[in-house]
Amino acid sequence: MLAIEGLRYSVDSNGSRRDIIPNLSYKFSKGKFYAITGPNGSGKTTLAKLIMGIYPASAGSITLAGVKITDMPIHERARAGIAYSFQHPARFKGITFRELIAIAANTNETTDILRLMKRVGICSFAHLNVPVDSKLSGGEIKKIELATTIARNPKIAIYDEPDTGIDLWTIEPMVKLLKNEQQTRGVTTVVVSHNRAFLEAADTVLIMREGSFFFAGTFSAALPYLNDISVCDYRTCGDRTYDECFR
């Protein structure tokens, strides 16, 4: 479904190049549920943005369903079937939830939009004409973000920390929703998360460190690594040992 080969992403750092993703290769299989986790700064969001085309690859290739998309701009990747849910969704002055959904789903039909809202579990239609602006709470805007991602009916959906700002009682229904999209519609699902509920739901857990996957396997097999604080990149913190570090 999605093949990454020799992917590299580097940035300028004090006059020299620093690799965020040095050399990553991986194949995501069609219709599977992946959870990418790892310490802060390990490259999870960078990888997600490289797949969506938000960041340009420094080297390597990305192929979607046999088509090389490495040089495609964001909107062409979106049209090719990749959907992306931002960790910190954009807020707009003047654009309503209805308009965003209509763009995402490519329809203005009210019945289609209402059906979509029901599908993503947004029951209050009062939200439809609400501007997606700074007046929305963090939780509300994340639900809208999720809805616009699902409304794309993508081949592959990438969710960057979908639980940010979401209350504890909403996380489980959110996991069920993403699982349902995966299982009933065959959406290849990639969730970047620190939340155990998403990791447990995944067919494959990928643990990232220093821009590479150092583990790929089931949640139960990943557990020893998830419980091992030495996975943390920050080995030292002044004169403290890493297990005292607050990061």
Place this chain on the structure above:
Amino acid sequence: MIIELVGIGHTMSVLDNLDKELLKAVADLEAIPKGAFNIRKNGELWGRESSANIEIASKANKAGIVITIKPNTRNESVHIPVILSQAGLYDVVENDFIVGANSNVVIIAGCGIHCGSKESRGHAGLHSFHLEENARVRYIEKHLAIGEGQGKRALNPTTRVKLEEGASLDMELTQLGGVDEALRINEVILEKGAALQMTERVMTEERQSATSKTVISLVGAGAHANMISRSVIRGDSLQTFSALMEALAPCLGHIECDAIIMDRGKNETIPSLKVLHPEAELTHEASIGKIADEQLMKLMSLGLSYEEAVSKIIQSFLK
């Protein structure tokens, strides 16, 4: 093709396609409107109709009209658009609006200019509103200039408002584009319990300039005012916005001004608050900058091209 708009009233002549395009753009008119109206073309009256509750009369000694709305008039509207295409004409009018107590009406104004030559043309309108106790008015004013001519198009509106006790005014002031020079002056006085919602939207491009100066005085206890300014500055254009809100009584007020800069546009925004009563509460927020990358990324991730995303953001911002 000549389009004839047939309606009741007097001095009706024909409107051509350009006139109709301007009327549609500034007043959403495609036919003679229901209710009271006054349409002015090239400095002269084109058509007028009063209604049982809304009287429109010419001023005796100067260009302009007096619109008198009877107390308790409900769910009626008045259209008073101006269209202008005559080369070299600078049309000036002074219109007075007297809105009776407990009325609830919509007033649609606006000016459309067509310029097809090198000669300049423009319009200046002084609108004076007096809303009596508990009157409610929604006032919509759109300005637009079109045409391939090189002559300058100027639109200089001045709006003065007095809101009596409990009166409320919702003003939507929009400059859609094509205007080379604009100086807008708004002055509003709010008495006890009066309410003002003012939304100003201005788009400039090329080498156009627009200046907006607003003074809102909250003089009565319980008055509240909210001013929103949305500006899009493209090309080499310049916009200057200043708004002073002053509070002389226990009251609430807020100014929100946002500007999107594109190309080499320049903007100066000066929100100013003057609190002259210890129980008054005035706030403001302002932001000026380019379109946020995160907004572009989001819309592009939904399948819009860069150009489509920019267009959607600008359209919605000025909506």
